[in-house]
Structure formats: C-alpha cells, structure tokens
Amino acid sequence: MTTAIPEILAPAGSLDKLKVAILYGAHAVYVGGQKFGLRTAAENFTLDELREGVAFAHERNAKVYVVLNSFLHDKDLEELPDFVSFLDEIKVDAVIVSDLGVVKTVRQLSNIHIHISTQASTLNVEAAKLWKKMGATRIVLGREVSVKEAGKIKREADVEIEMFIHGSMCMAYSGHCVISNFTQGRDSNRGGCAHSCRFEYSLDMGLDTEEKKKAFFMSSKDLEGLRVLPEFINEGIDSLKIEGRMKSHLYAGTMSKIYSEALEYYSQHGNFLSENLLEWEAELKKVSHRAYTEASLVDKAGADSIFNEREVSNDSEWQMVGAVVEASPKTGIILEVRNAFNQGDELEFIPFRGKAIKVQANEIMDIAMRSVQRTRPSTLARLPYVEGIGPYHLIRQKGRK
Amino acid sequence: MKYLTFAQNLHDLNLIKDQGMTEVILGHRDFSRFGKLDDENYLALATRAHELGIKVTFEWDILMTENVFASTSKKINEFLETMDSLRVQDPGAFEWSLKHTDKPLQFIAENGNHNLLGLKGWIDYAGPRMERIVLSIELSKNVIAEYIKELLVPCEILGFGRILLFYTPRNLLSPLTSEKVALNQELVALGESEESPHKGFPIVENTHGTFMFHIKEFCLLEYRDDLIKMGLDTFRIDLRWEGLSYLSDLNNLKENYPKDLMRGFYLVNKTDVLFPKLKNSRLQKREGDYVGEILEAEKGQHLAIMVKNPKGLKKSNRLKIIHPKGEVFEVQIHWLKNTALEEVESVEMHKLALIPFINGVWVKSHVFYLDNEIDK
Numbered sequence: 114m115t116t117a118i119p120e121i122l123a124p125a126g127s128l129d130k131l132k133v134a135i136l137y138g139a140h141a142v143y144v145g146g147q148k149f150g151l152r153t154a155a156e157n158f159t160l161d162e163l164r165e166g167v168a169f170a171h172e173r174n175a176k177v178y179v180v181l182n183s184f185l186h187d188k189d190l191e192e193l194p195d196f197v198s199f200l201d202e203i204k205v206d207a208v209i210v211s212d213l214g215v216v217k218t219v220r221q222l223s224n225i226h227i228h229i230s231t232q233a234s235t236l237n238v239e240a241a242k243l244w245k246k247m248g249a250t251r252i253v254l255g256r257e258v259s260v261k262e263a264g265k266i267k268r269e270a271d272v273e274i275e276m277f278i279h280g281s282m283c284m285a286y287s288g289h290c291v292i293s294n295f296t297q298g299r300d301s302n303r304g305g306c307a308h309s310c311r312f313e314y315s316l317d318m319g320l321d322t323e324e325k326k327k328a329f330f331m332s333s334k335d336l337e338g339l340r341v342l343p344e345f346i347n348e349g350i351d352s353l354k355i356e357g358r359m360k361s362h363l364y365a366g367t368m369s370k371i372y373s374e375a376l377e378y379y380s381q382h383g384n385f386l387s388e389n390l391l392e393w394e395a396e397l398k399k400v401s402h403r404a405y406t407e408a409s410l411v412d413k414a415g416a417d418s419i420f421n422e423r424e425v426s427n428d429s430e431w432q433m434v435g436a437v438v439e440a441s442p443k444t445g446i447i448l449e450v451r452n453a454f455n456q457g458d459e460l461e462f463i464p465f466r467g468k469a470i471k472v473q474a475n476e477i478m479d480i481a482m483r484s485v486q487r488t489r490p491s492t493l494a495r496l497p498y499v500e501g502i503g504p505y506h507l508i509r510q511k512g513r514k
Numbered sequence: 515m516k517y518l519t520f521a522q523n524l525h526d527l528n529l530i531k532d533q534g535m536t537e538v539i540l541g542h543r544d545f546s547r548f549g550k551l552d553d554e555n556y557l558a559l560a561t562r563a564h565e566l567g568i569k570v571t572f573e574w575d576i577l578m579t580e581n582v583f584a585s586t587s588k589k590i591n592e593f594l595e596t597m598d599s600l601r602v603q604d605p606g607a608f609e610w611s612l613k614h615t616d617k618p619l620q621f622i623a624e625n626g627n628h629n630l631l632g633l634k635g636w637i638d639y640a641g642p643r644m645e646r647i648v649l650s651i652e653l654s655k656n657v658i659a660e661y662i663k664e665l666l667v668p669c670e671i672l673g674f675g676r677i678l679l680f681y682t683p684r685n686l687l688s689p690l691t692s693e694k695v696a697l698n699q700e701l702v703a704l705g706e707s708e709e710s711p712h713k714g715f716p717i718v719e720n721t722h723g724t725f726m727f728h729i730k731e732f733c734l735l736e737y738r739d740d741l742i743k744m745g746l747d748t749f750r751i752d753l754r755w756e757g758l759s760y761l762s763d764l765n766n767l768k769e770n771y772p773k774d775l776m777r778g779f780y781l782v783n784k785t786d787v788l789f790p791k792l793k794n795s796r797l798q799k800r801e802g803d804y805v806g807e808i809l810e811a812e813k814g815q816h817l818a819i820m821v822k823n824p825k826g827l828k829k830s831n832r833l834k835i836i837h838p839k840g841e842v843f844e845v846q847i848h849w850l851k852n853t854a855l856e857e858v859e860s861v862e863m864h865k866l867a868l869i870p871f872i873n874g875v876w877v878k879s880h881v882f883y884l885d886n887e888i889d890k
C-alpha cells in the first residue's frame with residue numbers, strides 16, 4: 114500500500130528552469146510574470162513563456178502557480194485585471210497572493226484557485242480560517258510555524274496547507290521588513306529587497322566591558338527539511354515548497370529530484386533508511402547553500418539558526434559545468450557550458466531519475482567538431498553520446514570552487 | 515483630530531489627562547510587542563485611566579504561531595471588562611476577536627495594505643465592529659487624503675515616533691552576549707554596517723523577538739493642519755522610548771526632541787521607481803516575434819541560436835538581433851546549419867541553428883524576426 118505524500122513545489126525563475134524542475138520530478142512549480150511578484154530582478158516569464166510553461170507542465174501532470182504576491186498599491190492593482198484574465202485563459206492552477214485587494218480582484222474576475230503567500234505571515238488557525246472565508250483554497254504558512262502546528266491548522270481550518278521545506282529564509286516575519294524601503298528607497302514588499310539582513314553589522318550593546326561586536330547577526334541559515342519529511346507526511350501537509358526562483362538550473366533540478374525521490378521512496382516503503390537519507394543529504398550539499406538549519410520546523414529556531422558568516426557565491430565543492438541543449442547519436446551531446454572543464458575531467462550527468470552517471474570527458478569538441486582541450490563558459494561543447502541523456506539534463510563536476 | 519499615545523505607568527496617565535487626551539493604548543507584555551505591563555500593572559493602569567475618564571485600548575500586535583496563539587488568546591478574557599477597545603494586527607487576532615469578544619476593534623493595517631480595495635475588504639469583514647483603521651506610514655499625503663475620504667471608518671496614522679523596520683521572533687542579540695539574559699529582560703543595541711550609510715539603528719530584543727528601527731524617528735507634526743483638513747481622526751504619538759514628558763509641549767516637540775526626525779514617504783512614495791533599473795528591460799522583451807537566444811558567438815565563424823519560436827527559423831528569415839547592451843543588428847541569413855553542420859532550409863523549435871557570425875553580437879543577445887517577416 115502506498116502512503117499519500119505532499120506535492121513538491123519547485124521554484125522556476127525562467128521557462129528553462131520550469132522544464133528542468135518538472136523533468137527532475139517537481140509536482141508543481143511557481144513562476145512570476147513580468148509584474149506583481151516579489152522578484153523584480155529575476156528574469157521572469159513573458160506571456161508566451163507562461164502559456165508554453167503551463168502547457169508543458171500540464172502535459173506532464175504538473176501544476177503551475179503564478180506569484181502575485183507583492184503588496185500592490187492602487188495603481189499596480191489597476192493593471193492586474195488583464196493579467197488575471199490571461200492567467201485564467203491559459204489555465205494556471207493557482208495564483209499566490211498576499212494582499213486582500215489582490216484576493217478580491219482575482220475572485221471577481223476568475224475562478225483561479227487562490228493560495229495565500231507566506232508573505233501574509235499566516236501563523237495560526239484563526240488567520241487560516243479568515244483567509245479561507247476570503248476565498249483562499251490554500252495557505253502557505255509563515256516559516257515560523259512548526260509542522261505540528263501546521264497539522265493542527267490544517268485540521269481545524271480545513272484548508273490546504275503548504276510549507277517551506279528548503280531554501281533561503283527571510284529573517285523577519287515575511288512581509289514585516291521594510292529596511293530596504295526606508296534605507297534604499299526600494300519597496301521590499303514589491304520586490305526591491307536589498308538583503309540588508311545579510312550585511313555585517315557592528316553592534317554597540319552598551320556593555321562597558323565589551324567592544325563593538327561585529328556580526329552577521331540578522332542573517333539566517335538556509336532551511337533544509339529532509340529529515341522532517343515523515344512529520345510533514347504524518348501531519349497531512351499538502352505541499353512542500355522549495356525557495357529560490359533566482360537560483361540556478363542545478364538548484365532547481367537537484368532539489369526537485371532529491372525531494373521527489375525521497376517522497377516517492379517513503380510512499381512505497383512507509384519509512385526511510387538512514388543510508389538513503391545520508392545519500393540524499395550528500396546530494397543536497399552538492400548545490401551552493403548557506404549552512405543548513407531546520408529553523409522552526411520542529412522547535413522554535415534558536416541561536417544555531419543564525420548564519421554568522423560572510424556570503425560566498427559558491428560554497429559547494431561541486432559546480433554545474435553545463436546543461437544539455439541537444440543530444441543524439443549523430444550529433445553527440447551538445448551542452449551549454451556554464452563553467453569550464455578540461456579534457457580528461459570526470460563529469461557527472463544527472464539523470465531525471467536515479468543515480469548520477471559518471472563520464473570521463475576524454476573527447477571534447479566544439480560545435481564545429483574541432484577537438485578542444487578546455488571548454489570556455491558561454492560556449493557550446495560536444496561530448497560523445499550517452500544513452501538516455503537529452504535536453505535539460507544537467508552536468509556537474511567536483512573539485513572546483 | 516484626536517491625539518493618542520501609550521501609557522506605561524501611572525505618571526504617564528496623568529500627563530495624558532493633562533493634555534486633554536481621551537484615549538490611551540495600554541500594552542500588556544504578553545500581547546503587545548513593546549508592552550511592559552504585567553497583569554497587576556495593566557489592571558491598575560486600566561482602572562486609573564477609567565477614573566480619569568480616559569478610554570482604554572488594549573493592544574494585541576504580537577504575531578503568534580498557533581501554540582502561543584491558542585494559549586495566549588484565552589487570556590484576553592481576563593481583561594475584557596477593563597478595556598474599551600481591542601487593537602489587533604494579525605488577521606488571526608482579528609478573526610478571534612470578532613468571534614470571541616464584542617469589543618470595538620481597531621485594525622492595524624500598517625503592514626502592506628496599500629490599496630483601497632483591500633482596506634475596504636477588512637472594514638467590510640468587521641462590519642460595525644470596526645471602530646478605526648490604522649493606516650501605513652508608507653502612504654503619501656494624497657493617498658492618505660483619498661483613503662480618509664473613501665473609507666467609511668475613522669482613520670489613524672503614526673504622527674510621531676520610531677519607525678519599525680524589521681520584526682523577527684528569533685533572538686538575535688542574546689547569542690552575542692556572554693551574560694545570562696533574564697526572563698522579560700530587554701537587550702538593546704545600536705547597529706551600523708559598512709554596507710549602509712545609515713549609522714546607529716536601534717535594535718531591541720525582548721521575549722517576543724528582535725526589532726530593528728530606523729535611525730531617525732517619524733514626524734508629521736508640521737503637517738497637522740493638512741491632516742486635520744483631510745479629516746484624519748487620530749494622530750498617534752509614540753514616546754515609549756524617550757518618555758512621555760515631551761508630550762507637554764507638542765508645538766516645540768520637534769525642536770526639543772533628542773533624535774533626528776524624518777517625514778518618510780509623506781510627500782511622495784517612489785519606492786518602485788528603481789525597479790526598471792534592477793533588470794535589463796531588453797532581456798525582458800521576448801514576446802511575439804521572438805526567435806530565440808544566442809548561446810554561442812564564435813568570432814569569424816558562426817552564431818548559435820537556440821530556436822524558441824514554434825515557427826522555427828528559416829533561411830529566408832530576416833532577423834533583428836538585440837545585444838544585451840541594447841545595440842540592434844539587422845541581418846539577412848545567407849546560410850543556416852543544424853548541429854550536424856548540414857546546410858538546411860529551416861531549423862525547428864527547441865533545436866540549435868547556426869548562422870554566419872556578426873561582428874558585435876554576443877552570447878545572451880536576443881533574436882527576433884524582423885517586422886512583416888514572421889510568416890515567411
């Protein structure tokens with residue numbers, strides 16, 4: 114007998130990332146249009162790309178949720194109806210909303226399901242009941258809520274519940290930080306967050322005996338909830354969300370793959386073996402991340418959830434060397450190179466399911482079929498064909514930082 | 515226009531009475547973010563306020579996850595008789611208060627809530643129980659005027675006091691001190707970062723979490739006449755940090771106050787004008803006539819385009835290529851090859867196409883069909 118499992122909801126910052134996430138096992142993705150979301154600097158989707166993304170997802174039984182989670186001002190709201198009608202027409206599965214004005218607009222114009230964004234910081238049964246009455250079909254709970262509390266909210270408010278399982282975390286209650294608004298003139302609740310919480314601060318704590326403390330005291334470690342999966346399942350949580358629309362293809366693919374494989378294993382076996390957990394955790398560590406914490410998933414986040422370190426662009430031993438763009442026995446595997454690699458290097462092709470395939474790059478050619486010793490980023494390279502590898506497969510390599 | 519403030523002790527209540535104010539906010543430490551009153555002190559102040567003819571508003575602005583919410587919310591019942599109004603921020607507290615009390619409600623809509631439709635939604639939801647709505651300090655004066663006119667309940671704004679920038683339930687200061695922190699002890703610090711020109715952010719950690727404030731405090735005192743004309747109901751003055759004694763001379767408060775002051779976004783809120791600069795708008799335009807993206811530019815040899823349009827790419831197409839920095843190139847393709855390096859007439863969607871190299875075109879350039887060429 115199989116156990117019912119939550120949906121894995123992956124971030125898709127672009128059409129390519131949507132395809133990568135779904136092919137690697139995500140049951141649903143969340144995406145942003147050109148406006149109304151919280152990732153202003155992200156590539157985001159054009160209308161054509163949204164249409165194509167929804168069709169791609171639906172052909173594979175996956176869902177697409179569109180973020181409309183800015184705290185919209187009146188003039189922003191005036192532009193929303195056309196976009197909502199378009200989303201209704203292309204049959205997106207839900208919109209993710211944090212503002213009551215947006216909830217009302219979507220309800221007036223469509224039957225699209227409404228998910229209340231974590232940005233609304235819904236933390237308790239009563240708040241969930243209120244949003245349900247306002248028309249929400251799902252609540253994305255604040256990251257401060259434990260899985261046990263979430264189970265109670267689901268049972269008592271009788272509404273779908275989504276929780277974050279992985280990714281970067283806002284240190285503030287979501288929607289309750291306006292540092293960027295007042296210090297940089299950028300509305301963090303309309304996508305302009307300048308990540309001031311990641312800065313190093315000197316703190317004068319008024320203690321005669323101590324000098325000013327220097328600390329990244331407002332920076333949070335990244336969330337990682339792999340070991341909490343059984344609790345999510347037991348509490349009947351409907352959807353597990355991975356943060357990171359701005360993150361790489363490797364991130365979107367790896368997270369979708371590991372969490373969906375772990376859930377599938379649990380649904381078939383009703384438990385996890387520790388060797389599986391160790392293997393999956395090792396895979397998660399192959400993607401750049403801050404130190405991991407379970408934050409408040411089990412107990413209230415403590416001092417060990419603070420990431421008191423300077424940010425680095427990649428702290429993983431592993432890096433993505435490229436993504437496959439075409440593959441056939443005739444042309445070989447053509448990849449878009451993101452990070453250089455050399456002839457003779459050991460590469461890992463990450464299949465959509467199952468273990469990585471190790472390949473020695475003994476023969477590398479450029480697109481004109483000339484042999485090359487070392488590839489360059491932002492070029493195309495050709496490798497010999499590997500059975501089962503096709504477009505959107507990702508390739509990584511160990512040993513370079 | 516009414517003035518409203520907080521009282522933290524009996525002396526504060528006398529000052530409030532002296533100023534002719536008719537309402538006070540009391541912060542119980544289990545419900546109010548910066549409330550310091552325990553049960554006994556709260557009850558003493560509420561009783562005294564009523565004796566002085568001052569209406570008591572009970573503040574519940576702490577955000578609470580379910581377990582804390584369930585245990586704390588019941589405790590409100592002990593104070594219901596002593597309060598005239600209940601002031602809430604969390605939608606959960608709003609919902610609970612509507613169902614479990616019959617008190618008039620003041621809804622703190624200071625966080626987001628920057629559109630009329632949403633604000634009207636909260637007011638409609640509470641119906642006649644909505645006594646007042648507290649608007650965001652990010653609203654500019656024109657918007658405040660419009661909201662006061664359109665909303666059918668009295669409106670309040672912060673007129674003077676600290677600007678809360680950040681609220682987390684996590685304890686961020688105590689991990690930095692080796693000293694033992696007692697229950698209900700408040701830690702304070704001033705923070706500055708080399709990555710920000712602003713120096714001296716006040717930071718407070720208490721049992722409810724950690725709060726960071728702006729280095730300057732908010733002041734709309736000089737705009738009181740405007741606000742009165744707009745019909746503002748309540749002008750809140752928050753002196754919990756520097757002491758209520760400043761209340762006695764409101765006209766000179768600005769001059770006497772020891773902190774720098776600002777008016778925030780009162781004149782204009784342009785916190786979205788920088789957004790277009792955060793992204794390359796040329797990279798955003800990929801509708802309709804979009805062919806695809808250049809994935810390789812091999813000098814003197816070829817450009818490789820990933821074709822993303824269902825119409826594919828034909829040898830006969832004329833193309834417009836836009837460099838990431840905006841330079842535009844118009845080209846007629848002379849040859850077209852697939853990845854087997856065969857010359858072909860067309861390349862279909864999701865395949866790579868090679869065309870002759872064009873000087874100046876880089877990777878990440880975007881390719882479009884030239885006008886009127888789409889259906890060729």
Ligand code: SF4
Nearest residue numbers: 283285290306309310
């Ligand atoms: S600065 Fe940090 S805490 Fe504030 S909104 Fe941005 S990510 Fe969140």
